[in-house]
Amino acid sequence: MTVPAAAEKTAGDEFQATRPGRLINEYLQHMAVERGLSANTLAAYRRDLLRYHRFLQASGIDDISRITRRDVTGFAQAVATGSDGQSPLSPRSAARTVVAVRGLHRFWALEGMSEADPARDVHPPAAGQRLPKAISVDEVFRILEAVDTSTPSGQRDRALLEFLYSTGARISEAVGLDVDDVSVDEALSGPAVVRLFGKGSKERLVPLGSYAAKAIDSYLVRGRPALSGKGKGGPGLFLNMRGGRLSRQSAWTILKAAAEKAQVTREVSPHTLRHSFATHLLEGGADVRVVQELLGHASVTTTQVYTLVTAETLREVYAASHPRAFG
Structure with a gap:
């Protein structure tokens, strides 16, 4: 489902409030321009990374150089259990969210925004394979x-x-x-x-x-x-x-x-x-x-x-x- 323009604007404003948020926004712009993602896919990335941004804020992290593997792992557990105060995600949706965070940190490392990639060894939870539902x-x-x-x-x-x-x-x-x-x-x-x-x-x-x-x-x-x-x-x-x-x-x-x-x-x-x-x-x-x-x-x-x-x-x-x- 496409995110309404008002929701996109709210998310963008929230990202601008912190330096990690602004760097997340740079990644989203890269995905839109360089990768040519569809509006629906880009909206999904934005929702997932907005949740990550809020998790970092709640953890008191205002500099991406302070993010550790434990922080990324903690976020992966939070989206699966809802311990960050938001609704828990299904295994498939949690896996998608972790993939988005891994891509974000890889981008930061490749662009020289951070020296290390703390998400490199964090793997999304295994999602049960859901077979397509065809009719006869x-x-x-x-x-x-x-x-x-x-x-x-x-x-x-x-x-x-x-x-x-x-x-x-x-x-x-x-x-x-x-x-x-x-x-x-x-x-x-x-x-x-x-x-x-x-x-x-x-x-x-x-x-x-x-x-x-x-x-x-x-x-x-x-x-x-x-x-x-x-x-x-x-x-x-x-x-x-x-x-x-x-x-x-x-x-x-x-x-x-x-x-x-x-x-x-x-x-x-x-x-x-x-x-x-x-x-x-x-x-x-x-x-x-x-x-x-x-x-x-x-x-x-x-x-x-x-x-x-x-x-x-x-x-x-x-x-x-x-x-x-x-x-």
């Missing part, structure tokens, strides 16, 4: 077919959901699309490509299947003009009822309503369609590195978690089908 092909089809396409908003909803499942796009990538980013005419006769802009504004090309192309074409011809007429005629592909660009929250509501109508009882979010896209490709025989490219993952290690899902599916099928699976 049948459940996906039921959700897609549950949308009533007799209205402009319904045509948009069907186009959006078909697009998410066809491309594996993140919801932020989908709602950020402009009409010119999609070549529907080419896709109607066979898979064409769509330009998606992922984390850090990294561009990738992803095939668009004919079902999604037909849904988008129908929406562009009949649905979008009706919605666009209610606004200022912006370039966004998926529009809300006021003619503006559809929000991520609205997209989640659209999917939830379709899932309820399809009587899919499992919890479903836009990211579920992304997980299902990857899982179904691997189950169909796709190479994990191809799926990595389609998802826009920087490392194949991130994508390989989906192979654990398909392996689990194989075990379930074997257990249910083989006559000597159990004795």
Whole structure:
């Protein structure tokens, strides 16, 4: 979730209050400019490092040269237990916070702001591996077919959901699309490509299947003009009822309503369609590195978690089908 501008300003003001805070701000500016992090990722770093800044203040540390390995370890324990007076974090979130602090100290050491790196040997707590929650092909089809396409908003909803499942796009990538980013005419006769802009504004090309192309074409011809007429005629592909660009929250509501109508009882979010896209490709025989490219993952290690899902599916099928699976 993007941090509101007022919250960003408050955090920035708080960082300026101390020298460690100002040096944290320099690191955040470096991450924004040199690393090209997305707004959401940068906001997460800012929240994590603001908590670290407050921890240092509470410990009476006003000079980064005084920070020791014990201080960093103490902070890692504090975010996991809530002993710093804030809510304890899950193992995964605590690990992310420690990674942010390690990056901060590495930056300070490399830039000559500090002589040592007290966080170098501090490791984040091990987080349990959380497998992506995919739904079955049948459940996906039921959700897609549950949308009533007799209205402009319904045509948009069907186009959006078909697009998410066809491309594996993140919801932020989908709602950020402009009409010119999609070549529907080419896709109607066979898979064409769509330009998606992922984390850090990294561009990738992803095939668009004919079902999604037909849904988008129908929406562009009949649905979008009706919605666009209610606004200022912006370039966004998926529009809300006021003619503006559809929000991520609205997209989640659209999917939830379709899932309820399809009587899919499992919890479903836009990211579920992304997980299902990857899982179904691997189950169909796709190479994990191809799926990595389609998802826009920087490392194949991130994508390989989906192979654990398909392996689990194989075990379930074997257990249910083989006559000597159990004795």
